[in-house]
Amino acid sequence: MKRLLLPIAALALSAGPAAAHHPVGGAMPATAMEGLLSGLGHPVIGLDHLAFLLGLALVAGLAGWGAMRVVIFVLASLAGVATAWMGLALPGAEVLVALSVIAIGIALLARAEAPAGAWAALLAVAGLAHGQAFAEAVIGAEATPVLSYLAGLALVQAALVLGIARLVAERPSLGLVPRLAGLVVMVTGAAALLA
Secondary structure, eight states: OHHHHHHHHHHHHHOOTGGGGOTTTTOOOOSHHHHHHHHHHHHHHSHHHHHHHHHHHHHHHHHTOOSHHHHHHHHHHHHHHHHHHTTOOOTTHHHHHHHHHHHHHHHHHHTOOOOHHHHHHHHHHHHHHHHHHHGGGTTTOOHHHHHHHHHHHHHHHHHHHHHHHHHHHTOSOOTTHHHHHHHHHHHHHHHHHHO
């Protein structure tokens, strides 16, 4: 697991703030392929989004969740993109994104357990907020690139979170790694909140 965390941390630290919203060179996706590439890239090049996904993956793996809670987050993020694209903005979405990153970091750090309904509500709100932030890349785009953008978002988020969660679930003892990861995730969220 430590071998997995080091390259992920290096990748996360190498992402610049400008890259977080410009997976296709700053241009709005105009084709289905550009939309797909932008959707695949956007969640992993934005440090706050990546930190949330990694934190969620660790929480899911340690708690032995199935796919349902992850699917709630992914679907809510797609709804966030769609509603923002249609002109329904969620006030304070970037603040909610940062707070969600802090919350998942605290959950990891404290190894907090919560009822399934509380997790579902947190993940739905977090997904909407992250989706609203993701939508900046496609506001004003035609429907075809937006649909492929949504497909890319869904694919990369689900694959990343469920893949890492499965790896974590297969290793029952990770020592301090989850708590250290929680601290890094929490600090990343705090930095995003203060930026």
